[in-house]
Amino acid sequence: xxxxxxxxxxxxxxxxxxxxxxxxxxxxxxxxxxxxxxxxxxxxxxxxxxxxxxxxxxxxxxxxxxxxxxxxxxxxxxxxxxxxxxxxxxxxxxxxxxxxxxxxxxxxxxxxxxxxxxxxxxxxxxxxxxxxxxxxxxxxxxxxxxxxxxxxxxxxxxxxxxxxxxxxxxxxxxxxxxxxxxxxxxxxxxxxxxxxxxxxxxxxxxxxxxxxxxxxxxxxxxxxxxxxxxxxxxxxxxxxxxxxxxxxxxxxxxxxxxxxxxxxxxxxxxxxxxxxxxxxxxxxxxxxxxxxxxxxxxxxxxxxxxxxxxxxxxxxxxxxxxxxxxxxxxxxxxxxxxxxxxxxxxxxxxxxxxxxxxxxxxxxxxxxxxxxxxxxxxxxxxxxxxxxxxxxxxxxxxxxxxxxxxxxxxxxxxxxxxxxxxxxxxxxxxxxxxxxxxxxxxxxxxxxxxxxxxxxxxxxxxxxxxxxxxxxxxxxxxxxxxxxxxxxxxxxxxxxx
Numbered sequence: 001x002x003x004x005x006x007x008x009x010x011x012x013x014x015x016x017x018x019x020x021x022x023x024x025x026x027x028x029x030x031x032x033x034x035x036x037x038x039x040x041x042x043x044x045x046x047x048x049x050x051x052x053x054x055x056x057x058x059x060x061x062x063x064x065x066x067x068x069x070x071x072x073x074x075x076x077x078x079x080x081x082x083x084x085x086x087x088x089x090x091x092x093x094x095x096x097x098x099x100x101x102x103x104x105x106x107x108x109x110x111x112x113x114x115x116x117x118x119x120x121x122x123x124x125x126x127x128x129x130x131x132x133x134x135x136x137x138x139x140x141x142x143x144x145x146x147x148x149x150x151x152x153x154x155x156x157x158x159x160x161x162x163x164x165x166x167x168x169x170x171x172x173x174x175x176x177x178x179x180x181x182x183x184x185x186x187x188x189x190x191x192x193x194x195x196x197x198x199x200x201x202x203x204x205x206x207x208x209x210x211x212x213x214x215x216x217x218x219x220x221x222x223x224x225x226x227x228x229x230x231x232x233x234x235x236x237x238x239x240x241x242x243x244x245x246x247x248x249x250x251x252x253x254x255x256x257x258x259x260x261x262x263x264x265x266x267x268x269x270x271x272x273x274x275x276x277x278x279x280x281x282x283x284x285x286x287x288x289x290x291x292x293x294x295x296x297x298x299x300x301x302x303x304x305x306x307x308x309x310x311x312x313x314x315x316x317x318x319x320x321x322x323x324x325x326x327x328x329x330x331x332x333x334x335x336x337x338x339x340x341x342x343x344x345x346x347x348x349x350x351x352x353x354x355x356x357x358x359x360x361x362x363x364x365x366x367x368x369x370x371x372x373x374x375x376x377x378x379x380x381x382x383x384x385x386x387x388x389x390x391x392x393x394x395x396x397x398x399x400x401x402x403x404x405x406x407x408x409x410x411x412x413x414x415x416x417x418x419x420x421x422x423x424x425x426x427x428x429x430x431x432x433x434x435x436x437x438x439x440x441x442x443x444x445x446x447x448x449x450x451x452x453x454x455x456x457x458x459x460x461x462x463x464x465x466x467x468x469x470x471x472x473x474x475x476x477x478x479x480x481x482x483x484x485x486x487x488x489x490x491x492x493x494x495x496x497x
Contacts, residue, residue, distance in 0.1 A: 001085040003215075003238040006119070006257035006359025007307055010214040011064070012048060017073040021046040028054040029063070029147075034140035037065035042189055047079065049307075051134040060305035061136050067152055067309045068217065068319040070350070072275065083214035091243075092406040093345050094327070099222070099237065099330030100337070107228075108235025110244040110253060118245035118256035120209075125300045131177045132297065140312050141279045145289045146173040147276060148224060149180065149262075151311040153210040154220050156252050157193050160200055165252075166193055167220045167230035169323075172208065172295060173275050180208075180295035181275035185437055187391070187450045189226060194266055194293070196345045203265035204294065205250035213242060213309050218320075222327035223388035230421045241458040249298040259306040267294040280313050280438050281320030283353050285421055298321065315430055317350040324354045324392055332389050334356070339383050341376075342369060344401040349408045354392045355439065357384075359413050360401040363470075366462035373398070373460040377428045385454050390434040393426065394452065399459040418459040430454040 006012045014020040021040075027033050027050050038049055070080035073088060081090035086098060117119055122413035125131075137147040146337045150172035167190045184191045186256070194497040199206040209216075215237065217229040235241045244253040247263050254261045273294045274387040313318045325348030333346040342365040347358050362368070367377065377398060386392050399405065402412045420426035435452035446452040461470050472478050476485065 001238060002082075003085055004082065005213050005308070007064070007211040008257075009212065010067075010083060011049065011307075013088075014079065017075070017078055017082075017088045019046050019071045019073040019078055019106055020049060021404050022049045022051060022132045023372040024051050026052045026054060026057065029056070029136045029138045030054070031139055031142060033063055033065065033138045033310070034312045035273065037140075037310060038314060041069055041312070041314075041318050044070050044076070047229060050136075056136040059110065059134075059136075060306045061137060062305065063138065064211075064307050065420075066318070067311070068322050070322070077378050080218070080326060083218055085215065086350075092347060094331060095326055096330045096346060099327060100234065100334040101360050103202055103236045103331065103334040105236040105478060108193075108230030108233050108241045109450065110235065110238070110251065111241040111246055113243045115245055118243075119303045120254065120256060120258040120261050120301050122304050123302050125392055127298065130297050130300055130399070132174050132180070132262070132300075133177055134300075135302075135306065135308055137174060137308065138190075138310055138478070140310065141285075141314070141472055143285055143287065143473065144173075145274070145276045146175070146181075148161070148173050149308070150182075151207055151313065151494060152309040153208050153260075154212050154216050154255070155190055156203055156207040156209060156254060158201070158252060159193050161288055163228050164233070165229050166190060169217055169220045171278060171312035173278070174292070175273045175275075178297045179273060180262075180297065180434060182293045182295050184266070184277060184293045185450070187434060189388075190234055192226065197266075200218070200270065201268070203267055203296075206253060206264060206266055207247050207250060207252045208262040208295075209255050209260070210262070211303075211309055212255045213257055216255065218323055218327055221323035223331050225387065238277075246299060249290040249300070251324050258303075260300065260302040260308060262295075262296055262297055263301075264297040280311070280323070281318070281353055281354070282438050282440055283315035284440055287434065305368050316353050321348070321350040321354055323486075324348070325350055326390060328354075329357070330386055330391050332359075332393070335383050335389065336380065340378070341379055341383070343380075345405060347405040348392075349405075349411055351408055356395050356397065357393050358397045358399065358405040360399055360405045361460070362451070363400045363402060363462065365400070365460075372463045372480050373425075373458050374428060377456045377458060377462070381428075381430050381454065381456060383432055385433040387434070391436050393449075394435060394439065394454055395461055396456045400462060414459050416459060418461055419457050426458055428456045428458060430456070 117480040272291035275292035
């Protein structure tokens with residue numbers, strides 16, 4: 001496992017596998033850069049690194065787009081795998097397994113390094129000298145309400161009693177030179193911690209780190225339980241603590257190799273700023289601006305030639321889908337296994353925009369558990385539809401593990417051919433639980449309350465057929481004798497292919 005400790009090491013690793021495109025042509029930060037990033041998602045092109053941004057050409061500042069999207073390297077999950085220390089050719093299931101395995105290990109806390117060894121301290125700007133517009137923060141989408149500086153950074157906050165530090169990703173828009181407008185949903189852990197500060201009548205200290213070491217946004221998007229420190233979990237993933245350094249104006253530790261660190265406080269709820277619209281992961285154009293939380297900035301530190309990562313959220317596949325999908329699948333897989341359920345793997349098919357989770361169970365699940373499919377679904381629901389993992393699990397497909405659930409074509413085939421249209425057999429419905437806020441099918445009340453109904457689509461066969469009598473997929477592997485398979489594979493090029 002290779003621990004890439006900075007964004008710049010990550011860029012070098014992408015370049016080495018042909019998955020980075022340096023763009024020296026002048027590109028406008030106002031919409032053009034966002035459109036290029038969006039096009040890169042659509043074409044699964046190399047990640048763009050913009051070096052010459054309109055109005056910022058002599059600053060050395062750069063933008064890095066599509067940092068966690070699907071790769072152009074020939075290995076679709078290369079950006080994900082490299083960020084998490086795996087080889088570029090790791091499969092989706094190998095990545096999920098690595099994260100699920102780390103969940104069973106003790107966390108490793110960060111390691112403090114001397115200030116002079118922290119690249120994020122190369123430039124320090126305090127108080128009235130702060131100007132957020134010094135960076136080429138893009139206006140990403142054509143209908144965005146402003147320039148979004150936080151689309152792929154880490155929000156770092158701690159409870160008032162100091163027992164829990166949370167690292168998360170939530171969007172933030174520049175309101176003026178020293179103020180950000182922030183989306184902080186109440187059920188998310190950042191919102192939970194903020195509420196504790198509100199109850200004390202105090203503003204919440206916060207640090208926003210941009211251009212962090214590549215593994216951090218992935219664990220920041222993982223639905224770890226309340227009280228868990230994401231930086232400690234990343235330490236468990238790599239077997240060593242990440243490097244941190246004290247912030248300048250708030251009592252928080254920040255990533256030492258971050259490109260940019262923005263420090264300050266989240267104001268009490270009485271103070272708001274308009275934020276939005278901003279296109280989000282369900283994939284539809286946003287149209288509404290609303291009052292949001294205010295982030296008063298007291299300091300900025302940054303590296304020479306700082307690199308700012310940018311996500312152009314929208315239809316699949318972009319980072320909201322890859323990060324939430326991979327890490328939520330890993331957490332859910334870990335929890336189901338801890339509950340003793342016969343689950344082989346979990347996967348969010350990215351094309352479904354994190355609205356659709358697929359679970360594969362062992363083919364012998366019925367024989368070994370004695371359960372029927374409805375009973376197994378109830379046990380799975382009792383694990384998933386509780387707490388944070390419930391947020392991004394509105395619809396679950398349950399299949400046996402003869403299906404490669406990372407292959408959307410196989411999942412669609414299994415759903416279409418195995419799920420009975422009768423709601424008593426093919427669909428198991430569950431009452432409202434914690435839910436995402438942004439799904440377009442939600443009512444206004446469901447969106448406001450963060451609660452909506454859930455469904456598990458039953459694509460299981462084992463309890464319908466006797467052992468040994470279940471339908472077998474008529475694939476290349478199952479449909480021909482081994483010697484014929486070997487002959488065809490050996491002679492494939494001789495056939496003219």
